Amino acid sequence: MSELAQARGAVRLEATNHEGSLLGKNVSPQKFASGKNTGFAFADILFAIDLNNEIVLGDAFPEWRGNLYDIQMIPDMSTLVEWKPGLDSVIGDYWLKDGTPVPICPRNLVRKLVAGLADNGYAATVAVEIEATLFEESVQEARARGYRDLTPLGGSTGATYHLARSKDWVDYMEAVVERLDSVGIAWEAWTDEAAPGQTELNLAPTDPVGLGDSWARTRQVMREVAFERGHTVSFMAKPTAGFGQGAHINLSLQSDGVNRFFAEDGPSELMRHAVGGLLATMEGNTSIALPQITSYRRLVDLTGPPTTVGWGVNNKTAAVRAITGHPKYSRLEYRLPGADVNPYLALAGVLAGVLAGIERKIEPPEQVTDMAWCLPESAGVRRVPDTMSKAGAALDADPLLREYLGDEFVDFWVASRRWEWMEFHTKGGDPFAELSAWESQRYFEFP
Amino acid sequence: MTESSTIEAPDVRFDATRVAIEDDATPLVRLIGRTLTRASGQGLPAGDLTAGLVGTVAIRSHDTPQAATVTFGAGVVEVTSGVFVEPDATLVVDLHARFALTEEPAGDADLAARGQRALRPPLPHWRDAAVRFWEITRDIAGIPDVLIVEAAGPDGPEPGRFGEGTTTYLVAGPADLLAGVFTGADDFLASLDAGVQVQGTLSxxxxxxxxxxKVRFDV
Incomplete structure (x- = not known):
C-alpha cells in the first residue's frame, strides 16, 4: 500500500466495527494533524449498533463501555493513501484511554493473533478471493425496488471464467482495478463467477493486517465505482434467491523466508496441525465466518460452500483445502466465510484456529477423499452449523476460540448474533422464504 | 424435540401435559412453548388449560411472517415452527398483546377458542412474578443485585424490593404490565413504549x- 508522509487534504478516518463495512468520518487537514497521534473520539456505541441502526442489547457491557463513552481511533499512518484528489484516507484501530486495545476491535484482534504467531516463530501470508454481484440499476433504483428484481450487469446468464461478458460488466471491473492500483491495493486476478452479474476478485498475498485493510478498502472501492457508474454491487451472502457468494481465505506460514507448510511428501507437520486447529474451531468459527442470517442460506450441498467440517488435499468440496507439494504455493484454503464477513474477524478466526493447532499440535482427522457434500452420518464427518443460533452456541462453548480471541470478544459476538437472530425472527424476517425482504433491506448495501 | 422446562418446572402429576418444542426453535416457538407450559401447570385457578385439547392449531403473527404449529394430543403438546400441515384451526394473533386475536379464528371454533385461552393463561400478581423473575435471572452476567419495583396498582403505589446487594435496578409501571414483563408475557423493550419506566445504566x-x-423465550 502506498504511503504518504502526511495528509495533504481532508482525511477520511476508516475502521470497521463488528459488522464489517468501513465506518469513520472525514476530518480537515488541521483536525487530522492535531489528532493523528492522540486519536479521534468515537462513541463506544459504534460497537453496539446493528445494520438497522438499533442499539444491540442483551449482554453485560465491559467496563470500557458505559452510557455512550468515547473510545479513541488512532490512525495507522502506514495506511495513509491519497484516495482521490483532495481526500486522503487512513485506517485506524480503536484504543482505550489507558493505551490498551479495545478488546473487540477487529483490526486489533488480528494484530494480537499475528503477534501470537510471531511468538511461535511464524509469519502468516494470507490472500482472499472476494465475490460480489453487480447489477445494472443505480443504488437509488435498487432501494426503490427493495433490492429485489434487479438486472444482473453483464447479462443474465451465469458463467464461470467466461471472457465474453458484455462491455458494461468488463468496464466496471476494469475501473475497479484501476482504482485499486491508484490506492496501492495489490490484486492478482478477476473473472466472472457462476452467478449472473457475479465477479471474483483475488487480492494478492500479504500479511494479515494488510490484507484486512485491502479487503475492507476493496469493498469500498467497488461500491464507489458502482455509484459513479450508476450501478450497484452487493457483498450480501445471497443477493438474489438463487446464488450465494463466499470469500475464501488462503494462508501459509513462513519462517526465515521459507514456506513451512511445504513438505516433499504432502502436508508438513505444521500444516497438519494448522488444519487440526482449523477443524477443531470450525463450528465456533462458523458464527464469525457466516455472520448474518442470509449467510446460512448458502449452506446447500452441491452448490459450492462447504457443508461439512472436513479437509482434503486438493478437495474443493471440503471446508479446508490443502494445496501441497510446492515450495512456494503450499497453502490452506479456508472455504467457509461468506462474502458478507467482516474481513478482520474472518482473518482473526482463521489465525486463532491455526495458532491453536500449532501450539497444541492438534492432529486433524483423516482427510476426506470423497466428495465432502451429502455425506451420510456414518462417514463420521460433522456438519457445519446451519443456523445462526447453532453457530452462536458453538462459539459460546468453544474453549479454544475463547482463549485465542478472548472471552470478551466471544461474549460480545455471541450476544450480537443473538440480537440479530431475534431481530430477524421478530421484526419481519421469514425463515421459510428462500430470501426474505427483511434480509434484502438489511444486508444488500452493508456490510 | 426438547423440553421447554427451563423457565417453568414441568408438571409432575402422573397425567401432566408435556410441552415439547423442536430443536433450535424460533422465538415464537419458544414463546408458545413457555406459555403453554405455564398454561398446563398446576396452580392456575382454572386448572390445566390444555387438558383435553386434541387437534392442530396454526398460530400466525398478524404483522410479521412468524408462524408455528401446535399439535395437542393426549398428554403431549408439540410446538414446531411454520405451518406445513392443514391445521384444524388457525389463530392470527398480536404477539405484543399476549396472543390477542386480530381476526376471527378459522376452522374448528371450539378448538380455536380453547387453544387461544391456553395461550392467555392468567398472570400471577406482579409481586410473585417479580420474585420468580429475579430468581431465574440470577445467573445472567451483569444482572444487578437488587430489583426495585414501583408498581402502580389499582389502589395506589405498590413498592417492592427483591434481592440483596449493592447494585440496583428500578422498574416502574402499571402493575398488570409489570406482571406481564416479569412472566415473559410482555416484551420488556416494547413495554418501555407502553408505560414502563426504568432507572439504571445503559449496560x-x-x-x-x-x-x-430468558423469561419470555427461554434463551
Missing amino acids: QLSVMTAASW
Whole structure:
C-alpha cells in the first residue's frame, strides 16, 4: 500500500466495527494533524449498533463501555493513501484511554493473533478471493425496488471464467482495478463467477493486517465505482434467491523466508496441525465466518460452500483445502466465510484456529477423499452449523476460540448474533422464504 | 424435540401435559412453548388449560411472517415452527398483546377458542412474578443485585424490593404490565413504549433485555 508522509487534504478516518463495512468520518487537514497521534473520539456505541441502526442489547457491557463513552481511533499512518484528489484516507484501530486495545476491535484482534504467531516463530501470508454481484440499476433504483428484481450487469446468464461478458460488466471491473492500483491495493486476478452479474476478485498475498485493510478498502472501492457508474454491487451472502457468494481465505506460514507448510511428501507437520486447529474451531468459527442470517442460506450441498467440517488435499468440496507439494504455493484454503464477513474477524478466526493447532499440535482427522457434500452420518464427518443460533452456541462453548480471541470478544459476538437472530425472527424476517425482504433491506448495501 | 422446562418446572402429576418444542426453535416457538407450559401447570385457578385439547392449531403473527404449529394430543403438546400441515384451526394473533386475536379464528371454533385461552393463561400478581423473575435471572452476567419495583396498582403505589446487594435496578409501571414483563408475557423493550419506566445504566438495560428474553423465550 502506498504511503504518504502526511495528509495533504481532508482525511477520511476508516475502521470497521463488528459488522464489517468501513465506518469513520472525514476530518480537515488541521483536525487530522492535531489528532493523528492522540486519536479521534468515537462513541463506544459504534460497537453496539446493528445494520438497522438499533442499539444491540442483551449482554453485560465491559467496563470500557458505559452510557455512550468515547473510545479513541488512532490512525495507522502506514495506511495513509491519497484516495482521490483532495481526500486522503487512513485506517485506524480503536484504543482505550489507558493505551490498551479495545478488546473487540477487529483490526486489533488480528494484530494480537499475528503477534501470537510471531511468538511461535511464524509469519502468516494470507490472500482472499472476494465475490460480489453487480447489477445494472443505480443504488437509488435498487432501494426503490427493495433490492429485489434487479438486472444482473453483464447479462443474465451465469458463467464461470467466461471472457465474453458484455462491455458494461468488463468496464466496471476494469475501473475497479484501476482504482485499486491508484490506492496501492495489490490484486492478482478477476473473472466472472457462476452467478449472473457475479465477479471474483483475488487480492494478492500479504500479511494479515494488510490484507484486512485491502479487503475492507476493496469493498469500498467497488461500491464507489458502482455509484459513479450508476450501478450497484452487493457483498450480501445471497443477493438474489438463487446464488450465494463466499470469500475464501488462503494462508501459509513462513519462517526465515521459507514456506513451512511445504513438505516433499504432502502436508508438513505444521500444516497438519494448522488444519487440526482449523477443524477443531470450525463450528465456533462458523458464527464469525457466516455472520448474518442470509449467510446460512448458502449452506446447500452441491452448490459450492462447504457443508461439512472436513479437509482434503486438493478437495474443493471440503471446508479446508490443502494445496501441497510446492515450495512456494503450499497453502490452506479456508472455504467457509461468506462474502458478507467482516474481513478482520474472518482473518482473526482463521489465525486463532491455526495458532491453536500449532501450539497444541492438534492432529486433524483423516482427510476426506470423497466428495465432502451429502455425506451420510456414518462417514463420521460433522456438519457445519446451519443456523445462526447453532453457530452462536458453538462459539459460546468453544474453549479454544475463547482463549485465542478472548472471552470478551466471544461474549460480545455471541450476544450480537443473538440480537440479530431475534431481530430477524421478530421484526419481519421469514425463515421459510428462500430470501426474505427483511434480509434484502438489511444486508444488500452493508456490510 | 426438547423440553421447554427451563423457565417453568414441568408438571409432575402422573397425567401432566408435556410441552415439547423442536430443536433450535424460533422465538415464537419458544414463546408458545413457555406459555403453554405455564398454561398446563398446576396452580392456575382454572386448572390445566390444555387438558383435553386434541387437534392442530396454526398460530400466525398478524404483522410479521412468524408462524408455528401446535399439535395437542393426549398428554403431549408439540410446538414446531411454520405451518406445513392443514391445521384444524388457525389463530392470527398480536404477539405484543399476549396472543390477542386480530381476526376471527378459522376452522374448528371450539378448538380455536380453547387453544387461544391456553395461550392467555392468567398472570400471577406482579409481586410473585417479580420474585420468580429475579430468581431465574440470577445467573445472567451483569444482572444487578437488587430489583426495585414501583408498581402502580389499582389502589395506589405498590413498592417492592427483591434481592440483596449493592447494585440496583428500578422498574416502574402499571402493575398488570409489570406482571406481564416479569412472566415473559410482555416484551420488556416494547413495554418501555407502553408505560414502563426504568432507572439504571445503559449496560443494565442491556442485561435486563437478556433477562426478559430468558423469561419470555427461554434463551
